[in-house]
Amino acid sequence: xxxxxxxxxxxxxxxxxxxxxxxxxxxxxxxxxxxxxxxxxxxxxxxxxxxxxxxxxxxxxxxxxxxxxxxxxxxxxxxxxxxxxxxxxxxxxxxxxxxxxxxxxxxxxxxxxxxxxxxxxxxxxxxxxxxxxxxxxxxxxxxxxxxxxxxxxxxxxxxxxxxxxxxxxxxxxxxxxxxxxxxxxxxxxxxxxxxxxxxxxxxxxxxxxxxxxxxxxxxxxxxxxxxxxxxxxxxxxxxxxxxxxxxxxxxxxxxxxxxxxxxxxxxxxxxxxxxxxxxxxxxxxxxxxxxxxxxxxxxxxxxxxxxxxxxxxxxxxxxxxxxxxxxxxxxxxxxxxxxxxxxxxxxxxxxxxxxxxxxxxxxxxxxxxxxxxxxxxxxxxxxxxxxxxxxxxxxxxxxxxxxxxxxxxxxxxxxxxxxxxxxxxxxxxxxxxxxxxxxxxxxxxxxxxxxxxxxxxxxxxxxxxxxxxxxxxxxxxxxxxxxxxxxxxxxxxxxxxxxxxxxxxxxxxxxxxxxxxxxxxxxxxxxxxxxxxxx
Ligand code: URP
Ligand code: ZN
Ligand code: ZN
Numbered sequence: 001x002x003x004x005x006x007x008x009x010x011x012x013x014x015x016x017x018x019x020x021x022x023x024x025x026x027x028x029x030x031x032x033x034x035x036x037x038x039x040x041x042x043x044x045x046x047x048x049x050x051x052x053x054x055x056x057x058x059x060x061x062x063x064x065x066x067x068x069x070x071x072x073x074x075x076x077x078x079x080x081x082x083x084x085x086x087x088x089x090x091x092x093x094x095x096x097x098x099x100x101x102x103x104x105x106x107x108x109x110x111x112x113x114x115x116x117x118x119x120x121x122x123x124x125x126x127x128x129x130x131x132x133x134x135x136x137x138x139x140x141x142x143x144x145x146x147x148x149x150x151x152x153x154x155x156x157x158x159x160x161x162x163x164x165x166x167x168x169x170x171x172x173x174x175x176x177x178x179x180x181x182x183x184x185x186x187x188x189x190x191x192x193x194x195x196x197x198x199x200x201x202x203x204x205x206x207x208x209x210x211x212x213x214x215x216x217x218x219x220x221x222x223x224x225x226x227x228x229x230x231x232x233x234x235x236x237x238x239x240x241x242x243x244x245x246x247x248x249x250x251x252x253x254x255x256x257x258x259x260x261x262x263x264x265x266x267x268x269x270x271x272x273x274x275x276x277x278x279x280x281x282x283x284x285x286x287x288x289x290x291x292x293x294x295x296x297x298x299x300x301x302x303x304x305x306x307x308x309x310x311x312x313x314x315x316x317x318x319x320x321x322x323x324x325x326x327x328x329x330x331x332x333x334x335x336x337x338x339x340x341x342x343x344x345x346x347x348x349x350x351x352x353x354x355x356x357x358x359x360x361x362x363x364x365x366x367x368x369x370x371x372x373x374x375x376x377x378x379x380x381x382x383x384x385x386x387x388x389x390x391x392x393x394x395x396x397x398x399x400x401x402x403x404x405x406x407x408x409x410x411x412x413x414x415x416x417x418x419x420x421x422x423x424x425x426x427x428x429x430x431x432x433x434x435x436x437x438x439x440x441x442x443x444x445x446x447x448x449x450x451x452x453x454x455x456x457x458x459x460x461x462x463x464x465x466x467x468x469x470x471x472x473x474x475x476x477x478x479x480x481x482x483x484x485x486x487x488x489x490x491x492x493x494x495x496x497x498x499x500x501x502x503x504x505x506x507x508x509x510x511x512x513x514x515x516x517x518x519x520x521x522x523x524x525x526x527x528x529x530x531x532x533x534x535x
Contacts, residue, residue: 028054028417028461032065036074036421040081040411041392049079051417054461059411070463072456074421080391081409082116082418082457083372084398087264087288087340090120091139095184095362096353100345100439103143106368108472109437110145111464113369114454116418117146117408117480119398121176123185127155129163133170143477145459146418148402150174150207154184156191161198171481173403174205176264179246180213180238180315193253200259200492203485205401207262210246210271211238211316220359231301231309233358235317243316244270251278251285258496260284260488262401265342267293267316269326276335282495284488286401287336289327291371292444294339295378297321300444310351311442314342315363331393332384338397339375341367347441365444369437370430376422377450403486417461426453436470 048063122136178185199206219237254261275287344364354361379385399409430445457465
């Protein structure tokens with residue numbers, strides 16, 4: 001009890017530490033983590049982890065300490081791969097303002113919460129992808145941990161198609177299409193289809209923000225006409241049906257084009273069931289819930305205090321109480337594969353821009369620091385998932401999907417030394433006072449008590465969070481290029497070929513008047529199927 005009361009004070013002290021130590025963060029040396037429960041997505045055993053020169057050198061039941069090694073006692077704790085957050089928005093211009101956390105403050109907070117690598121969404125500059133990439137690289141240069149980028153596509157042109165190839169060569173292997181945010185980021189179906197097809201050609205993973213933006217705009221007008229101007233207008237204008245419809249539409253389009261699809265921030269049963277049905281049909285679809293959608297519901301948006309209500313406004317919105325438990329079960333059973341945050345923080349004065357019109361409340365909530373604790377609480381402490389499954393959903397699955405496994409997402413010799421120690425005995429409370437981002441004055445997890453705490457974070461072999469001290473250096477982050485044609489593309493050509501094995505003979509069908517021409521174009525004994533090349 002006394003410890004909890006002291007937490008906000010400790011947190012204030014830690015803010016100071018973040019910035020005080022930023023000039024001289026510790027070097028990567030030799031670290032031996034001893035006697036913890038070592039967990040990967042496919043194994044768990046009592047053992048040691050040896051770290052040398054930024055990499056994991058050995059993982060074994062017992063390792064003799066090398067001379068000069070720093071020893072960390074992990075008895076009673078779990079030793080896990082560092083968290084990977086595949087969905088963040090740091091330093092992002094959006095809805096007339098800029099997300100409050102930049103690459104330094106956001107990444108520092110992430111490290112204190114056990115996340116050691118993230119993939120941020122770069123936005124084009126006036127639809128120009130290469131300019132957007134250039135700007136994002138400049139912004140990210142301030143950071144203090146490993147990161148990669150997705151790139152959004154907000155318009156379809158020949159330049160965009162060409163620039164996507166350039167960005168793939170630069171190490172961007174995923175592109176996001178917004179089916180909502182009419183008048184700014186939203187693309188139409190024709191553009192989405194072109195984008196899906198280009199992703200297929202390039203071996204890049206298409207991602208969708210799936211909401212029917214036209215219908216959202218229509219709902220917004222009707223609500224405003226009925227004098228609904230407050231934050232509750234936000235979820236009322238974006239019912240789950242609109243998320244389900246867009247999710248199903250994107251999935252069907254990707255299925256016909258013949259490309260895998262990644263659905264970001266699955267917030268509703270409606271969207272989750274579309275993902276489940278597609279996977280049942282054998283389609284390569286990934287569904288990403290976010291920490292807020294797993295742990296929270298929409299009720300605070302009805303709070304009479306505008307500041308509190310607006311803090312919970314995000315898109316797609318938080319849902320009524322039955323959705324989060326269903327999403328947790330879908331995650332536990334593998335219908336949904338991994339957990340992100342969609343960390344897009346705006347402070348209360350930024351949110352206040354929408355005081356008279358809910359459409360102007362910048363959309364987004366926090367989570368980059370809280371995710372690992374929230375997921376541990378909601379999935380492992382709640383008995384839904386094992387520690388190995390936790391590793392899969394917070395780290396390994398993202399590394400596999402974005403083609404950086406086992407360099408990230410695994411405790412094994414040769415992998416990057418991104419390692420965390422989680423003490424399952426420690427209880428603590430989340431909130432503004434406990435956060436390591438100085439930019440947040442609200443926190444959607446305010447007061448939430450969780451069991452299990454990341455007590456140590458090692459990032460590329462450096463001890464950056466230990467014994468309550470955050471020791472990070474601005475500018476020490478590293479861009480990690482991601483190769484195209486990840487595992488989700490394996491077998492896609494064969495799927496397309498089989499899908500085109502029609503029971504009626506070759507396509508195009510040779511007709512009497514064209515017989516000579518068709519024969520010349522080379523049917524292979526009735527098995528040829530030129531249309532398969534289209535797919
Ligand atoms: O409310 C949200 N999700 N804000 C960030 C932008 C997005 O749609 O991902
Ligand atoms: Zn989105
Ligand atoms: Zn997002």
